[in-house]
Amino acid sequence: MYDGLSGWVLFFIFVLMKSTRKEEIVAVASGLFKEKGYSAVSMRDIAQAMNMKAASLYNHISGKQEILSTLIVRVAIEFTNAMETVMAEESSPINKIEKIIEFHIDITVTYAENIAALNNDWMHLEGTDLKRVVKMREDYEENFRSIIKQGINEGRLRPNHPEVILFSILSTLRTLYLWNEKRGKMDVNILKKDMVSVLLKGIV
Amino acid sequence: MYDGLSGWVLFFIFVLMKSTRKEEIVAVASGLFKEKGYSAVSMRDIAQAMNMKAASLYNHISGKQEILSTLIVRVAIEFTNAMETVMAEESSPINKIEKIIEFHIDITVTYAENIAALNNDWMHLEGTDLKRVVKMREDYEENFRSIIKQGINEGRLRPNHPEVILFSILSTLRTLYLWNEKRGKMDVNILKKDMVSVLLKGIV
DNA sequence: CGACAAAACTAACGATTGTTAGTTAAAACT
DNA sequence: AGTTTTAACTAACAATCGTTAGTTTTGTCG
The missing domain is CATH 1.10.357.10 (Tetracycline Repressor, domain 2)
Structure with a gap:
């Protein structure tokens, strides 16, 4: 029973982590979009603002x-x-x-x-x-x-x-x-x- | 005197033509900018809307x-x-x-x-x-x-x-x-x- | 008609775009 | 401890970007 509960807790933490990272990207990107507009912001701009490389973003979002x-x-x-x-x-x-x-x-x-x-x-x-x-x-x-x-x-x-x-x-x-x-x-x-x-x- | 006047008239037509062509580009581009925003509109988009090639635009505008x-x-x-x-x-x-x-x-x-x-x-x-x-x-x-x-x-x-x-x-x-x-x-x-x-x- | 200029064209440049593939280091699970 | 997963990385791709150079077409004047 304890194992089962632990599993659920860890599952939620997992979901939360993954979700949080994606949310970070969305939040950072939204700030850039607001300043320059969607088309003027590149994936490399977003990545730089997140202190990562553009390709790494695709571990969390589809595009x-x-x-x-x-x-x-x-x-x-x-x-x-x-x-x-x-x-x-x-x-x-x-x-x-x-x-x-x-x-x-x-x-x-x-x-x-x-x-x-x-x-x-x-x-x-x-x-x-x-x-x-x-x-x-x-x-x-x-x-x-x-x-x-x-x-x-x-x-x-x-x-x-x-x-x-x-x-x-x-x-x-x-x-x-x-x-x-x-x-x-x-x-x-x-x-x-x-x-x-x-x-x-x-x-x- | 007639020659002189003719010269002025032609000068104005010349200015008008050059100016008109540039104004056409600006007008067409403004419509595209309004729809999609400056960054999402390419010079090739503008050229296509003018029925010309992108490079030709540079005969009338600097960029x-x-x-x-x-x-x-x-x-x-x-x-x-x-x-x-x-x-x-x-x-x-x-x-x-x-x-x-x-x-x-x-x-x-x-x-x-x-x-x-x-x-x-x-x-x-x-x-x-x-x-x-x-x-x-x-x-x-x-x-x-x-x-x-x-x-x-x-x-x-x-x-x-x-x-x-x-x-x-x-x-x-x-x-x-x-x-x-x-x-x-x-x-x-x-x-x-x-x-x-x-x-x-x-x-x- | 021949000369000349305006305005179109083709081709290409270097840079940047979004995205994919494959790899590696760290973290988590069994 | 060994295995698997997560999330970062490097490298590169095809496409598109704004722009330039050089050439050809078009039209107008003398």
């Missing part, structure tokens, strides 16, 4: 494409799940939009590099991954659009063109990662309140 | 870098000039912000591909061009920031964190190029009014 795919699909799922949670709630459109703003900020704080790749390098995905991510993006936007339209129909949102509202908010949220660094000491909850205020009530 | 530089510096100057015009005006902060929104839309309509390069590929500029564009960007943001701060100090803008206001508006304006295609039949003036409304008065 450059897998790094990008891992990076992007991961955060795309994060957004999709968060949006589905909000959609399932029984609350007003305005309340839902507030929730969207808030989870965008939360996800940005922990997935800044992933978001950079999602925003700027999604077109370099291939095959199924590309289709999947594009589909998730379209569904996401369609959900957001439906919330806005409902808000307008209920008279709770000012009757501007839904597309203008959608992309005004979404553009701001999607590029939040760019100046999150400068956020510095600004507390996340204060940022949430400020952004909800600015995006919903405007600035005048 | 790939010049294309990027031409593209980015051109629109950066456009924004800088527009901002300086607004700064020189004697009008309220709110009025200035409206003007900024409007010229962003105007410039986006005619320089969509240039803006894509400015947003996504500025870091691939080299030497003087890189420094120059970064400087212009910093100055631009500083001007915008001062307008916002003044508006808050005068009590005309709600006292949110200036940085949040600045980047909320600027993110929307900078990524406008992404969905300008979808704008379709929407009139530019209607778009201006909608965006001013959404960005200044919010959506509730």
Whole structure:
């Protein structure tokens, strides 16, 4: 019995180690991708940042494409799940939009590099991954659009063109990662309140 | 006299032709850069889109870098000039912000591909061009920031964190190029009014 | 028509790309 | 202790990169 348990523990450690090494590569690569873009970063660049040779990377990953795919699909799922949670709630459109703003900020704080790749390098995905991510993006936007339209129909949102509202908010949220660094000491909850205020009530 | 005039006319045609061919290359390249990014587009890609061989491009341009530089510096100057015009005006902060929104839309309509390069590929500029564009960007943001701060100090803008206001508006304006295609039949003036409304008065 | 220049071409360069094969040192398991 | 596995390495591959040199085609002027 002890032997059996030991086996499981070691198996988990094994999985964890292997997983950790791959995660290191993904993490290091994501930083480089954010700075220069996927195409401008070579496997040798990634290897150098990991203090190894390019060929050694292939002991842990199948190729450059897998790094990008891992990076992007991961955060795309994060957004999709968060949006589905909000959609399932029984609350007003305005309340839902507030929730969207808030989870965008939360996800940005922990997935800044992933978001950079999602925003700027999604077109370099291939095959199924590309289709999947594009589909998730379209569904996401369609959900957001439906919330806005409902808000307008209920008279709770000012009757501007839904597309203008959608992309005004979404553009701001999607590029939040760019100046999150400068956020510095600004507390996340204060940022949430400020952004909800600015995006919903405007600035005048 | 007729000969002299003829000479000038032909000179202009000559300049125009040479310039036009270079401009064609820059225009075609900008479209490719917008779709895949500077680093993912090869000189052979550009040549193919122009129905020529890569080597022939060098009869008109000095290299790939010049294309990027031409593209980015051109629109950066456009924004800088527009901002300086607004700064020189004697009008309220709110009025200035409206003007900024409007010229962003105007410039986006005619320089969509240039803006894509400015947003996504500025870091691939080299030497003087890189420094120059970064400087212009910093100055631009500083001007915008001062307008916002003044508006808050005068009590005309709600006292949110200036940085949040600045980047909320600027993110929307900078990524406008992404969905300008979808704008379709929407009139530019209607778009201006909608965006001013959404960005200044919010959506509730 | 002949002269000349503009703008295309072919061919090739050295460098870099992502990736594979085969090897070796260290670590882990039996 | 002996065996196997992990994860690094060196070396090299075919392909592609931006760019240059030299040549040929095209078109325009006198």
